[in-house]
Each structure stands twice: as structure tokens, then as C-alpha cells.
Amino acid sequence: MTIGIYFATTTGKTEDIAERLHEQLGSANPPKDLADLSDLSEFNQLDGIICGIPTWNTGADTERSGTAWDNMLDDISDLNLTGKKVAIFGLGDSSTYTENFCDAMEELHSYFVKAGATMVGYVSKSGYTFDDSKSAIGDKFCGLPLDEDSESDLTDQRLEAWANQLKSEISGL
Ligand SMILES: Cc1cc2nc3c(=O)[nH]c(=O)nc-3n(C[C@H](O)[C@H](O)[C@H](O)COP(=O)(O)O)c2cc1C
Incomplete structure (x- = not known):
């Protein structure tokens, strides 16, 4: 795998x-910067894909990340990722941007769903303090939100718990 x-x-x-998660997981490929890829064809060769996305375009409905992910969204939905496991982690600031905490995760999530991927790595909202997030669906986030701006002291334990969750949800890790 x-x-x-x-x-x-x-x-x-x-x-x-991404580097810290790679250390935790061990068996995943080394992280790649999306900005260095000309297309996403290599996703077809993978059994599982873990994606990291920050939120910069506060309050936006589309292109919420403000990074290279925004230009790749349509390319993702053109892929056939049926049978592949996909997990998303997001970077944001739950204090300063508490109405839009990690909004970009949900946009990326929706494009992987369109591509037929099996989404994993959902995380409970409990333990987070924020007013609103497009990435909160019911009582869970559609991935792992991390806040290096206001809650960096919680990142190690959140990352370790998520790495263990992924090991149980993605075979081959
Ligand atoms: C101008 C600006 C806008 C931001 N907008 C949001 C936002 O809407 N939601 C959020 O959760 N974080 C927001 N952030 C916080 C960033 O997402 C956060 O600092 C993140 O860790 C940056 O990740 P990067 O260093 O990988 O780009 C914003 C930060 C800045 C400076």
C-alpha cells in the first residue's frame, strides 16, 4: 500500500x-508541496492520500485556501479515486478567525467526495473553541483542524491521536 x-x-x-505527521506515520511517502506538481496524475498510483490545507481567504465560499489547492480543485473532481482513502488536515486560527475556523478543509473534502474517494480522519468538535466553521459537519470536523497560532500547545497530542486514528482507518499505514 x-x-x-x-x-x-x-x-x-x-x-x-506535514513533516511532523510523516514522522508519526513512518510508512507514508515523504510530504510533497502541491505547488511543485504540474498535475495530480500521481494520485492515481496511490492507495491513500493525506492532504494539508491552510485557510487564508476568510469568509470566501470558493477558493478558501488561498494556496495552490485552489487551482487544483477541478482537477481533483476529474479523477476517479474510488476505493482510495483520503484524509485532510487543516491549519487555521480559532481565536482571530473564529467565525471561519479552518473553512478550507470542507471545500477540499467536497471535491474528493466528487472524485469518489472514501473520506476518513474525521475528528470530534469537542476540545475546540470557535464560533463557526464550514468544516464542522454535525458533531465532527471533516478532518483534523490544527491551530498553530493560538493553540500550538495542543498540536502534539492532536497530531498523535490523529496519526493513530489514520493507522486504524487506512490499511497499509
Ligand atoms: C490574512 C489572514 C487571513 C486568515 N484567515 C483565516 C481564516 O479565515 N480561518 C482560519 O482558520 N485561519 C485563518 N488564518 C490563519 C492561517 O490559516 C494560519 O496562520 C495558518 O497556520 C497558516 O498556514 P500556512 O503557514 O501553512 O500558510 C488567516 C491568517 C491571515 C494572516
Whole structure:
């Protein structure tokens, strides 16, 4: 089983988390910066895909990330990812941007759903303090939200718990 980790970043925090997650998971491929890819055809060769996405376009309905992910969304939905497991982690700031905490995760999630992927890595909202998030669906987030701006002291334990969750949800990890 081959698992890829992909991220996009503006100030480096999502890249740092991708590296830390890779250390936790061990058997996944080294993280790749989406900005270095010309297309997403390599997704077809993978059994599982883990994606890191920050939110920069506050309050936007579309292109919420403000990173290379925004230009790849249509390319994702053109793929056939049936049978592949996909998990998303998001970087945001639950204090300053509490009405839009990690909004970009849900947009990316919706395009992978269109591509037929099996989405995993959902996380309970409990333990987070925020007013609103497009990525909160029912009592769960559609991925792992991380806040390196206001709650970096919680990142290690959130990341470790999520890595263990992914090991149980994605065979081959
Ligand atoms: C201008 C600006 C807008 C932002 N908008 C949001 C937002 O809407 N929601 C959110 O959760 N975080 C928001 N953030 C916080 C970033 O997502 C956060 O700092 C993140 O860790 C950046 O990741 P990166 O370093 O990988 O780009 C914003 C930050 C700035 C400076």
C-alpha cells in the first residue's frame, strides 16, 4: 500500500505539520508541496492520500485556501479515486478567525467526495473553541483542524491521536 502526503502553504506551518505527521506515520511517502506538481496524475498510483490545507481567504465560499489547492480543485473532481482513502488536515486560527475556523478543509473534502474517494480522519468538535466553521459537519470536523497560532500547545497530542486514528482507518499505514 502506498500513502502520499501533500500540502500547500503560505507561511510554512502546514509544511511543518506535514513533516511532523510523516514522522508519526513512518510508512507514508515523504510530504510533497502541491505547488511543485504540474498535475495530480500521481494520485492515481496511490492507495491513500493525506492532504494539508491552510485557510487564508476568510469568509470566501470558493477558493478558501488561498494556496495552490485552489487551482487544483477541478482537477481533483476529474479523477476517479474510488476505493482510495483520503484524509485532510487543516491549519487555521480559532481565536482571530473564529467565525471561519479552518473553512478550507470542507471545500477540499467536497471535491474528493466528487472524485469518489472514501473520506476518513474525521475528528470530534469537542476540545475546540470557535464560533463557526464550514468544516464542522454535525458533531465532527471533516478532518483534523490544527491551530498553530493560538493553540500550538495542543498540536502534539492532536497530531498523535490523529496519526493513530489514520493507522486504524487506512490499511497499509
Ligand atoms: C490574512 C489572514 C487571513 C486568515 N484567515 C483565516 C481564516 O479565515 N480561518 C482560519 O482558520 N485561519 C485563518 N488564518 C490563519 C492561517 O490559516 C494560519 O496562520 C495558518 O497556520 C497558516 O498556514 P500556512 O503557514 O501553512 O500558510 C488567516 C491568517 C491571515 C494572516
